[in-house]
Amino acid sequence: MQSSSITSRGGRRTRHSTLSRLAGLATALTLIATGVAIAPAASAQQNPHERGPAPTESSIEALRGPFSVADTRVSSLVSGFGGGTIYYPTDTSQGTFGAIAVSPGYTGTQSTISWLGPRIASQGFVVFTIDTNTTIDQPDSRGRQLLAALDYLVEDSRVRDRIDSNRLGVMGHSMGGGGSLAAAQDRPALQAAIPMTGWHLSKNWSRVQVPTMVIGAENDLIASVRTHSIPFYESLPSSLDKAYLELDGASHFAPNISNTTIAKYSISWLKRFIDDDTRYEQFLCPAPTDREISEYRDTCPHS
Known part of the structure; x- marks a missing residue:
């Protein structure tokens, strides 16, 4: 598996991963400095007015x-x-x-x-x-x-x-x-x-x-x-x-x-x-x- 390979080989792949993360961070900082908005995480709630858990037939029929x-x-x-x-x-x-x-x-x-x-x-x-x-x-x-x-x-x-x-x-x-x-x-x-x-x-x-x-x-x-x-x-x-x-x-x-x-x-x-x-x-x-x-x-x- 790729994750195991990255973990076990250390060396070049680890350095490459670190450099990639640093490059990504630098890009993000540049975008912020120039006023470009960064999209929120996909997991963020899209509707701020949602209240309560996801409904079911029984939940909306309940007293x-x-x-x-x-x-x-x-x-x-x-x-x-x-x-x-x-x-x-x-x-x-x-x-x-x-x-x-x-x-x-x-x-x-x-x-x-x-x-x-x-x-x-x-x-x-x-x-x-x-x-x-x-x-x-x-x-x-x-x-x-x-x-x-x-x-x-x-x-x-x-x-x-x-x-x-x-x-x-x-x-x-x-x-x-x-x-x-x-x-x-x-x-x-x-x-x-x-x-x-x-x-x-x-x-x-x-x-x-x-x-x-x-x-x-x-x-x-x-x-x-x-x-x-x-x-x-x-x-x-x-x-x-x-x-x-x-x-x-x-x-x-x-x-x-x-x-x-x-x-x-x-x-x-x-x-x-x-x-x-x-x-x-x-x-x-x-x-x-x-x-x-x-x-x-x-x-x-x-x-």
């Missing part, structure tokens, strides 16, 4: 991910929304995290979507489940409140130092889902939006520039997929990274209880677009064949 989570309450006396609960990873060794605000639906409080908080946060996000100013606020108002909650997270919250203000997203149920579409339309700098069994009078979201996963429910009698989720999805620009996921046999209230299908694909969408983590692309493209999904559409491959 809890790899991060331990703590939570803190936010008073209803804050301006712009009705308070809520922030769930966040306790680990600070991997840097900052992306953040998501989640709105409940009509007549609902944060308790109806609270299960999403620790489940998504444990995968490496800061998650803010909010109460709205009143339980009867309409979708556009809920959209403004989602944005106010994100602003509070990155500017005033106790965990603001844990958050990357450039990596934010919104989610919502029912009128909160309609609110998440409104928020995405109003703030194109967002990285992801997920309306869940969303309700909104507008069926035209052609101005949305935020990667959006629309989650509908096959047996939804309040926001029928034919009059809400499907038109929402179809109105989004064809050039946009977007997906439509329809829950098999589910009702309008599917997002109000712990749901592995919602969690699994929401986590994948948020990881893919808030963290730009292509390790999660495998769960979105090609279209999944999950038996809990009655229909799935996606603009694969993602940009």
Whole structure:
């Protein structure tokens, strides 16, 4: 073997190896002195926003991910929304995290979507489940409140130092889902939006520039997929990274209880677009064949 030959022969080969290393060092020093950048080692992490180990089917279906989570309450006396609960990873060794605000639906409080908080946060996000100013606020108002909650997270919250203000997203149920579409339309700098069994009078979201996963429910009698989720999805620009996921046999209230299908694909969408983590692309493209999904559409491959 060549390595044995170099080790045993010493003499000329060792001197040659030493001279080669010295020559390489001299070249590197010359490049640095003249301002020429040296490429990082191939083993260096290419995506600085990756958080946690490589995902598996079981890891994104689990009730809890790899991060331990703590939570803190936010008073209803804050301006712009009705308070809520922030769930966040306790680990600070991997840097900052992306953040998501989640709105409940009509007549609902944060308790109806609270299960999403620790489940998504444990995968490496800061998650803010909010109460709205009143339980009867309409979708556009809920959209403004989602944005106010994100602003509070990155500017005033106790965990603001844990958050990357450039990596934010919104989610919502029912009128909160309609609110998440409104928020995405109003703030194109967002990285992801997920309306869940969303309700909104507008069926035209052609101005949305935020990667959006629309989650509908096959047996939804309040926001029928034919009059809400499907038109929402179809109105989004064809050039946009977007997906439509329809829950098999589910009702309008599917997002109000712990749901592995919602969690699994929401986590994948948020990881893919808030963290730009292509390790999660495998769960979105090609279209999944999950038996809990009655229909799935996606603009694969993602940009």
